[in-house]
Amino acid sequence: MVVARMMGSSHQTRECANLSQFTGRCYYQRLGVDLEELLDGSCSDFTITVQGKAFPLHRCILSARCSFFRKLFRHPQIEEPKTELDLGKVANLEKVGQEAFLAVVKYIYGGRVRLLGSAVTCLDDTCSHEACNPVVKYVEDFLRTAAVFDLPELKGHGEHHLCGLVDKVPGEYLTSMMKVAKTHGAEMLYNRCIHVLANKCNWNYRSLQKSLGDELANQVKELRKTLGLLMPTDEDERRDTEAWRVQRALDSDDVELVQMLLKEGQFSFDDVHGLHYAAGHCDEKIVRELLDLELSNPNVKDYSGYTVLHIACMRRQPEILAGLLAKGARPNDVTPDGRTGSQIVKRLTKKGGDGFDSAAEEEAQRARLCLEILEQAAVTTNTTYSRSFREVVNMPVTSEEELVQKLLYLENRVGLAKVLFPREAQIVMNLAHLEATSEFTGVDKAGAADNVSASNSPLFSAKAQALKRFPATSQGPKVEGSEGGLDATLLRRVTALQKTVELGHRFFPRCSEILNKYMDDDMGDNAFVDKVNPDEHSTKKQRLDELKEILAEAFTMDVADMDEQKGSEKLPPSLSSSSSSSQGGSPSTRSPHTKIG
Structure with missing residues (x-):
């Protein structure tokens, strides 16, 4: 009986211990889940901005769980109850992605490591998304953030994950992994990267210097010599x-x-x-x-x-x-x-x-x-040019007047492309060397400042104004072979504009289709006359109203820019391109058709 009671007591003790262990494990798991739910912004008293997005957080949790934030909040500049800080400024993590930062914060709150999310994928639907660049960058950001926040266990988790990707990624990905490992003391990852890079990448030394810097490039070079790969x-x-x-x-x-x-x-x-x-x-x-x-x-x-x-x-x-x-x-x-x-x-x-x-x-x-x-x-398909463009290309040019007619159409089309598709237009204009020729507007500065109408808009530029600005009796160089000779400057401009339109059809057919819609609806025919036929005016009024405001603003800006640049050097292409891109991003000037994909 005594033995039985002792055995029963021992069994109850083990059951209590197991129950206590089970209850404790469930409690801490539930506690982590509850704390993570606070990341929805409930009761937050602190905000960190990452890449433009604000994350509402809690001082007490961050201070208790992370020594980096504990030291940060004790800083004399961080004394207000509610403070907004930028992650790049307080932690030197300007380029860390939002997903990686959130994964680290979730670990701080809930104690669970969830390294990858389904949102981190590349554009290739055939990719397994195991070792593509977005995944690699995400894990690199995860490691960097964990290292800066002084979370060694989390940093080790990121380092171990990257080590598993070293043999799977293309050689060009290894340079960034190697630099992250060197900067944040991930020795295992660093040694793995440098050996694979020395064996896998047959780059020239100058390219290695550009990607890694002198110190790391020299180490790769010496290792290749040691391994007998550089003889x-x-x-x-x-x-x-x-x-x-x-x-x-x-x-x-x-x-x-x-x-x-x-x-x-x-x-x-x-x-x-x-x-x-x-x-x-x-x-x-x-x-x-x-x-x-x-x-x-x-x-x-x-x-x-x-x-x-x-x-x-x-x-x-x-x-x-x-x-x-x-x-x-x-x-x-x-x-x-x-x-x-x-x-x-x-x-x-x-x-x-x-x-x-x-x-x-x-x-x-x-x-x-x-x-x-x-x-x-x-795609090996034949390019389909618009009706108006075919007519202009096939137009015989035997006089200054016919040359101006052709030039006006091309200027109008390229000018419209610059308004609706600034980035795409800049690419083909650069390829055609359009910047090496002088812009021809056909409208004087006073006319450009007026409201756009059917008789003075850029799409309906008056031939008389064009000839007044570029008279046939100008002293510019002439081209032999035509009656009276043609202005070589205008001919070069026509050639560059025509090549611009052709390249636009080749590389951006969807953009060209939209331009065709505006230019083909009998609008090109009327670009060459002094006045629009009253009977035809009503049929074009609706389309003109759509373009009136945007073309008036853009054309006025173009003329002003041209006059301003006469006495100064041209901007570098990189600055011009960025300026065009910034204008193209404005909702008021960017067409909804410009979105690609």
Whole structure:
């Protein structure tokens, strides 16, 4: 009996212990869930802004769970009960994404690690979203935030996850992972990255310097020597020396020096992969100059098996992509791991969601522009030009008057494109070198300031005003072969405008279709007459009303800008492009059709 009672007592003790353990575990789990629910803003007394979005938080929880915030709130500048702080200013985390920050905050509140969310995906629907760029950037931000907030257990979790991605990501992703590991003391990740980078990427030293900096690039170079992967011949060393000189000239934007070095050297521009380097690191204007010189074949592959187009896709610069495709770059060539240019862009770009910050939105817009250019270049269909454009192109030009008629139509069409599709228009204008010719408006400054009507709008510019501004008796250079000779300045402008429209049809057919809608509805015919036929005026009134306000404002600004720039140098293309983009983003001037994708 005594033994039985003792056994029963022992059994009850174990049951109580198990019940206590079970109850405690459930309690703490429930506590974490309850605290996470406070992230909806309930009872918050503190706000942190991340990439433009405000997160309502609680001082007491942050102070109790995180030493970084405990020290922050004790700072004399943070004494007010309600304070708004920017994460980039207080923690040097300007580029951390909202999703990564929220994941770290949820760990602080609830004690649970949930590293990845379903919203972190790329634009490629065929991707598994396991090792694409948005996922890698998300985990990098997670590690950086955990390290800055002094959460070593969370930092270790992010480091371990990135180590598992090192063998799965393309070589170009490793540089950012390596820099994050070096900055935040993730030694295991750093050692893993440097060994894979040394074995996987056959980059030239200058590109490594650009991506990693001198110190890390030297470490990769020395490791490659140690592993026996860097055993250059005398010819390789001579080529590397010449490549180094060409790349330094490109860094200085000195195209003339590049030509001189190639003329004096033993290797071609393709041998030193100069166009690859320019597409990856130089301004788009320099790339255009190099393409116009035809120093290189854009389809040549570098040591890593990438074409120039692949390198340009990694930058997601639509201007460079369009220039390469216009010079014969093949859009369907694949990388050694089987990616096309479109897939490179898609897997670099995060798909939009609720946590889409402004920087990612701008990045996605550039990516979608790149994708439209690549997809249109890959489609082998005949270009369908508008009726009015075909008529203008086929119009015989034997007199100054006919030249002005042709010029007015093209100026009107390109001017309308600049208003409705500023970014797309800027790309094709740069490719056609339109900036090298003088703008022709056909309306004097006084007329431009008036309200737009059927007889004085840019779409219905009066021929008499145009001829008054550019008279046939001008002393400009003439072109032989026509009666009386034609102004060479106007002819160059016509050629550049016509090429601009043709490139627009090629790369942005959807934008061109919208322009066709406005220009083809008998509007082009009336652009060449002094007065609009009263019988036809009523049929065009509705469409004119749609364009009246936007064209009046844009045309007045164009004339003012042209007059202002007469005595000053032109802005660099990069500044002009950004200005156009900012204007295009305004809801009052941007057409709803401009959204791509």
